[in-house]
Amino acid sequence: MDLNFFRFITLFSSLTLFPLAIFIFIRNRSSSIHRSFAAFVLLCATWVFGFFLTMFSQVPYSFALWSSRLSQLFGFLTPIAFLNFVVTLIGFKKEAKVHHIHWIMSSVVPPIMLSSFGVSAVPKKLFFPYYPEAGLLYIVLLVPFVFTYGSAFKLLYQEARNSNYEPSQRQSYATILIAVLLAWVSVATLFLPIYNVYVTPQLYFFPLIGIATIYVILRYQFLDIRIILRRSLVYSTLVAGITLINLMAILVMERWFEGIFGYRSVLASLMVAVLIAISFTPLRDWLQRQVDRSLFSATPAELAAQKEQLLAHIRQGEQLKAVGTLAAGLAHEIKNPLASIKTFTEYLDTKYTDPEFREKFKRIVGGEVERMNLIVQQLLEFAKPSPPKLVAVEVPRLLDDTLELLNNDLLQRKVRVIRSYAPTPPVLGDSQQLKQVFLNLLLNSLQAMNGSGQLTLKTDIRGSELEITIQDNGHGIPAEDLPHIFGPFFSTKPTGTGLGLAVVQGIVKEHGGRIQITSEFSKGTTVSVMLPKCS
Amino acid sequence: MKHKPRILIADDEEGIRESLNLILDGEYELIFAVDGEEALSKINQDLFNLVLLDIKMPKLDGLEVLRRLREAKLRTPVLVLTAYQSVELAKEAIKLGARDYLPKPFERDQILKAVKGALLN
Numbered sequence: 305m306d307l308n309f310f311r312f313i314t315l316f317s318s319l320t321l322f323p324l325a326i327f328i329f330i331r332n333r334s335s336s337i338h339r340s341f342a343a344f345v346l347l348c349a350t351w352v353f354g355f356f357l358t359m360f361s362q363v364p365y366s367f368a369l370w371s372s373r374l375s376q377l378f379g380f381l382t383p384i385a386f387l388n389f390v391v392t393l394i395g396f397k398k399e400a401k402v403h404h405i406h407w408i409m410s411s412v413v414p415p416i417m418l419s420s421f422g423v424s425a426v427p428k429k430l431f432f433p434y435y436p437e438a439g440l441l442y443i444v445l446l447v448p449f450v451f452t453y454g455s456a457f458k459l460l461y462q463e464a465r466n467s468n469y470e471p472s473q474r475q476s477y478a479t480i481l482i483a484v485l486l487a488w489v490s491v492a493t494l495f496l497p498i499y500n501v502y503v504t505p506q507l508y509f510f511p512l513i514g515i516a517t518i519y520v521i522l523r524y525q526f527l528d529i530r531i532i533l534r535r536s537l538v539y540s541t542l543v544a545g546i547t548l549i550n551l552m553a554i555l556v557m558e559r560w561f562e563g564i565f566g567y568r569s570v571l572a573s574l575m576v577a578v579l580i581a582i583s584f585t586p587l588r589d590w591l592q593r594q595v596d597r598s599l600f601s602a603t604p605a606e607l608a609a610q611k612e613q614l615l616a617h618i619r620q621g622e623q624l625k626a627v628g629t630l631a632a633g634l635a636h637e638i639k640n641p642l643a644s645i646k647t648f649t650e651y652l653d654t655k656y657t658d659p660e661f662r663e664k665f666k667r668i669v670g671g672e673v674e675r676m677n678l679i680v681q682q683l684l685e686f687a688k689p690s691p692p693k694l695v696a697v698e699v700p701r702l703l704d705d706t707l708e709l710l711n712n713d714l715l716q717r718k719v720r721v722i723r724s725y726a727p728t729p730p731v732l733g734d735s736q737q738l739k740q741v742f743l744n745l746l747l748n749s750l751q752a753m754n755g756s757g758q759l760t761l762k763t764d765i766r767g768s769e770l771e772i773t774i775q776d777n778g779h780g781i782p783a784e785d786l787p788h789i790f791g792p793f794f795s796t797k798p799t800g801t802g803l804g805l806a807v808v809q810g811i812v813k814e815h816g817g818r819i820q821i822t823s824e825f826s827k828g829t830t831v832s833v834m835l836p837k838c839s
Numbered sequence: 840m841k842h843k844p845r846i847l848i849a850d851d852e853e854g855i856r857e858s859l860n861l862i863l864d865g866e867y868e869l870i871f872a873v874d875g876e877e878a879l880s881k882i883n884q885d886l887f888n889l890v891l892l893d894i895k896m897p898k899l900d901g902l903e904v905l906r907r908l909r910e911a912k913l914r915t916p917v918l919v920l921t922a923y924q925s926v927e928l929a930k931e932a933i934k935l936g937a938r939d940y941l942p943k944p945f946e947r948d949q950i951l952k953a954v955k956g957a958l959l960n
Contacts, residue, residue: 639922643944644854651861668854
């Protein structure tokens with residue numbers, strides 16, 4: 305290790321920690337946890353940056369002295385900042401008195417450190433051009449440095465072991481604890497030369513504070529900071545990194561070869577390049593797996609499985625919601641007939657002799673029972689439509705057969721029917737079920753038209769499908785009702801179960817087709833049914 | 840001769856109208872509407888002591904009728920009858936000015952008591 309190494313470590317650490325502190329603060333400045341952690345990181349950054357500034361012999365002595373004092377000041381305030389963060393993080397109220405003691409102890413740091421009682425001079429030590437020398441009271445400040453950090457480590461350790469937390473939360477605490485602890489051990493070695501113990505400080509672990517914080521943010525959304533890291537970006541960076549290392553390896557090998565044999569060998573370089581090429585793919589794959597495990601919680605295959613599971617949960621939730629809606633609708637449709645039947649049977653013994661009552665009883669009670677039966681029947685059809693018996697059917701013929709059934713209604717309502725059947729191939733379908741579909745749709749159209757309306761029936765080919773269009777100029781459907789039109793028990797008519805279109809949609813889907821309704825209120829409605837052609 | 844209180848019964852279901860007719864006939868003068876529009880039209884044209892209003896009706900539902908009555912500042916007391924079992928719907932109806940919320944199927948005594956109570960107030 306030489307001076308350049310320390311310059312690199314301190315500069316790298318401060319360049320990581322300064323933006324990290326700002327980032328954490330900006331993400332949620334109203335959160336006391338964010339503020340306290342940002343303060344701790346900022347103090348670490350200023351401490352190490354101040355140390356960096358003293359590593360250049362070109363700076364004047366007085367500048368180096370004050371840089372050193374300020375750096376030491378910020379460094380000695382990091383214990384209370386870290387403790388404050390830990391206490392805020394865990395909402396620790398019990399030991400408020402202890403917390404106050406640490407604040408009181410830390411209050412003596414600024415006046416001591418900014419005077420010669422803290423850092424008395426910055427002589428040359430080891431290979432450092434300037435290095436702080438302890439003043440008379442420097443050792444006093446070591447007490448809170450050790451004691452306050454110790455309290456914070458103890459608290460964080462207890463929280464990391466607390467099984468009430470989620471595993472990811474505990475992992476975050478453990479990671480931060482280990483990183484800060486190792487950094488603290490690293491920094492502790494800085495004190496040795498201060499007391500003229502000439503052992504080179506071991507600052508390797510100091511950058512861990514920044515690296516660990518970034519890691520827990522990305523991996524565990526530490527401090528609720530969520531960053532979507534593109535997997536492709538990480539992989540690209542990884543590949544670029546491996547390539548760079550490999551290039552450097554080739555250069556180093558060339559120099560080493562030259563150093564030993566006195567000349568550069570193209571053959572040696574080629575051999576190195578071949579070795580690198582062979583090891584590149586396995587190394588890249590291994591590193592990607594480690595990145596997946598550490599940053600993305602799972603491999604792509606595991607993520608796909610998790611996604612499928614999540615989708616299944618969502619589908620189940622939607623199904624339950626649909627069942628709930630269906631149950632509510634069914635309850636409503638059944639309760640009305642029940643109310644009538646209940647009241648009429650309650651009056652049966654007192655009004656039995658009244659012929660008018662008997663007539664109403666027969667009509668209404670009988671009608672309501674039939675109605676409930678129809679609802680149950682349609683519900684069964686809706687819930688489990690019978691599988692269609694597929695044969696080649698001519699759709700125009702089915703439409704004409706259905707119109708025949710409605711002949712009387714058409715005449716009575718004076719509805720004009722226009723047929724426009726293009727030459728179309730047959731479709732594979734169940735003729736009875738398709739007639740039911742057309743009957744439902746045509747009845748809806750008739751009911752929407754109040755006399756002298758026009759009904760247009762068309763068939764046409766659309767690619768691999770046959771399109772059947774039923775268009776009327778009735779009162780149309782309000783725009784706000786259109787999204788619900790196929791929902792069970794949804795009806796805009798005074799009579800009806802509200803299951804007709806739901807059943808129609810079910811039959812069309814069973815035939816591999818689809819249905820679409822467009823409408824303009826008071827202008828008319830167009831229903832398009834698409835069925836796959838016979839191949 | 841004492842005039843009977845006039846009650847408007849608005850429900851699209853014939854069975855419900857006839858059931859309420861069975862329960863209330865004799866003591867009250869009953870007028871019927873088959874949808875929300877007809878109910879509103881009758882309330883605007885004539886005076887009623889009480890309205891029995893269904894929620895789910897064609898053309899204009901019960902809640903919309905209540906809303907329009909409130910906007911017109913008409914103080915005719917309204918009792919809402921419905922087969923929907925929804926606390927939210929009940930709260931909405933009361934918020935819109937309904938006096939009470941009665942579920943279907945209903946008890947004869949429940950209807951008689953609710954009507955008497957609404958008319959007394």
